[in-house]
Amino acid sequence: MRERTLGEARAVRPMYHTTKRVLVTGGAGFLGSYLCERLLEAGQEVICLDNFFTGSRKNVAHLLDDKRFELMRHDVTVPLYIECDEIYNLACPASPIHYQFDPVQTTKTSVHGAINMLGLARRVKAKIFQASTSEVYGDPTVHPQPEEYWGNVNPIGYRSCYDEGKRCAETLFFDYHRQHQMRIKVVRIFNTYGPRMHPNDGRVVSNFIVQALRGEDIAVYGEGSQTRSFCYVDDLIDGFVKMMDSADDITGPINLGNPGEFTIRELAELVIELTGSSSRIVTKPLPQDDPKQRRPDITKARQVLDWQPQVPLRQGLIKAIAYFDNLLKQG
Ligand code: NAD
Ligand code: UDP
Ligand code: UDP
Secondary structure, eight states: OOOOOTTTOOOOOOTTOOSOEEEEETTTSHHHHHHHHHHHHTTOEEEEEEOOSSOOGGGGGGGTTOTTEEEEEOOTTSOOOOOOSEEEEOOSOOSHHHHTTSHHHHHHHHHHHHHHHHHHHHHHTOEEEEEEEGGGGBSOSSSSBOTTOOOBOOTTSTTHHHHHHHHHHHHHHHHHHHHHOOOEEEEEEOOEEOTTOOTTSOOHHHHHHHHHHHTOOEEEETTSOOEEEOEEHHHHHHHHHHHHTSOTTOOOOEEESOOOEEEHHHHHHHHHHHHTOOOOEEEEOOOTTOOSOOOBOOHHIIIIIOOOOOOOHHHHHHHHHHHHHHHHHHO
């Protein structure tokens, strides 16, 4: 009998194996850690893969004792040969200060990472989910943004490594789907926040809460008239799982986010109110290509996934504030 090639050498799993083995790349990050938790609760085996660039072992420390949980240090830009049934591909720094720190690596993570994870999914016939982003719409000229909108993205700016990397990853997902008949699930995530964000993550919600709790000035970039729509993490994770479990003909892209839209100044004022802080609002220069407005059209998610966010901003902020308050008190 001839030797099996690496491509054919898929582990044959015993018949009694009924739980799914799920790979979560970027699993030790903010969203990834919640997803790992949710999958374990649902009885799955989880392989959490991370290079710990922005994520941390701490985020998943409470899962390490679970026999169905495995933590693996690995970089998605390097090929990976394991066996699994489903892949959630979340690996990529999400905060502008972190993705702009080493922009070439950011593009590699999105593009080479997608190729490797798609190659892996193809070999083991796994279903594969991509954490895409509202950034594929760039500085949008259509408002709110439906999935049909192709976006307004600068290909050579400071945000391009992230925006174009994620756009290219979407292209790869759809080409693998068409060319290799793979089962893909692409969601476009709008700004999501919650407990377990890193206090130095650099994104607006964590920055404002930490500044307010410390009584420091709250730095609004530009006039603060730009808008964002903020989704609470639990709502988003519900959407992830619904998308992965949806029928095979549902590929996306599907927007996941909370359609409540706020100016950045309104967010600063709300954080001051909810923390009872004496912080003042100050302004700092607006970063280049900062999108002026952003709000998801979630008609598709409502119709196709029967999903919509449940947690209003005020309620979600109260939970996030309690988390950061506790964290800062621990020192
Ligand atoms: P995060 O920075 O907390 O998590 C990203 C994780 O990926 C980290 O644990 C990091 O160490 C890991 N990582 C980075 N590069 C890697 C590599 N080359 N190999 C392996 N691991 C790597 O950010 P997050 O908010 O949890 O975002 C998770 C995903 O969701 C990202 O793909 C991000 O682009 C996407 N997303 C998030 C938001 C949001 O608002 N949170 C919005 C849009 C899209
Ligand atoms: N790959 C991987 N794990 C696998 C199979 C593939 O990491 O189990 C990577 C490998 O780097 C390969 C890429 O995925 O180059 C794309 O795989 P594909 O089968 O699509 O194309 P190939 O490059 O092998 O022709
Ligand atoms: N922002 C701000 N102060 C901060 C961090 C961010 O005013 O400390 C602004 C930023 O310019 C942007 C919005 O808040 O208009 C959201 O920024 P974030 O980095 O959280 O996400 P993204 O720009 O990727 O949506």
